[in-house]
Amino acid sequence: MNLRQELEAREERFLSPFAFKSVQSRGRARKEPECDLRPAFQHDRDRILYSKAFRRLKHKTQVFLSPSGDHYRTRLTHTLEVSQIARTLARGIGLNEDLTEAIALGHDLGHTPFGHAGESILNSLLPGGFRHHQQSLRVVDELEKDGQGLNLTYEVRMGILWHSKGRGSILLGPEEAPEDLSLEAHVVRVADLMAYVAHDTDDAIRGGVISVDDLPQLVVAVLGNRISRQINTMIRDFISMTRAQKAPKVAMSDHVLEGMYCLREFLWDNVYDNLEVHSDFMRASKVIEELFSKLVDDDNFCLEHLGGLPRGEERMRRAADYIAGMTDRYALKLYEDTFLPKPWARL
Incomplete structure (x- = not known):
């Protein structure tokens, strides 16, 4: 038994019955020999981490265009924060951390320069439109490695494709997502929103666009007025509510979801659509x-x-x-x- 097989056996022993195991993968579009050291999703994580598209994220806007301050988020730091939150969630409910991390690290590879403004203008110019989650899949399928793509597993690719929410539902119902979408993909979708509502708020306060006193009372009452407290509240609620489920689904309490929706709308109205920004x-x-x-x-x-x-x-x-x-x-x-x-x- 090689190291990869030992790690796959460990997944069978220790992960939740609802976790997506490496040996269950539908595989890659192009057949290739399996690594004898790494399970498939760990291998995918490494391919994304060492890609050129991943390195370019450090100089792509998250919210504030070309910030001169050292502590504003970029698309890269956002991605790392999503990955950390997603792994915490996955570990808390016994899911596959390698699959979760691979999806999280790859979810924004297709983002344009200048944040969502870049996405919006390309969407108006390109026949058929432009969406960053579709472009992220195109990056890993067709554009990386001089047109060869990264040849990732089906499960990572689908997680990347389905991470985006816009201003839509945070939790996808069974009628909204493909039946074979992994729980790990659902986790990344939620972690992405947890990361950006808290950290975009932090950056907006740092930039003087808003102050802590501007936060809606509902947000302060439910999530808290400090970034660390907001993230802690969302993570704890997600883990406790999901662990209480008797079926393979992710869950959050109604009042914490309401607080997240409220904070997201506040950011759209007061930060993303702020005249100065x-x-x-x-x-x-x-x-x-x-x-x-x-x-x-x-x-x-x-x-x-x-x-x-x-x-x-x-x-x-x-x-x-x-x-x-x-x-x-x-x-x-x-x-x-x-x-x-x-x-x-x-x-």
């Missing part, structure tokens, strides 16, 4: 729109940056892929080099 993103949207148009309309520019001259919707798709993969600073530098005049430097 929003104006930066409108300017950033213009950067993406003009770069996209340049890639689509200018053959020389397209050839230089896309390495070919695809036609029609394929060109637009490739342009969106290229832009979505950019960091904030790369997009701004490319825009500057492409559209802004340079000082005359004759010797």
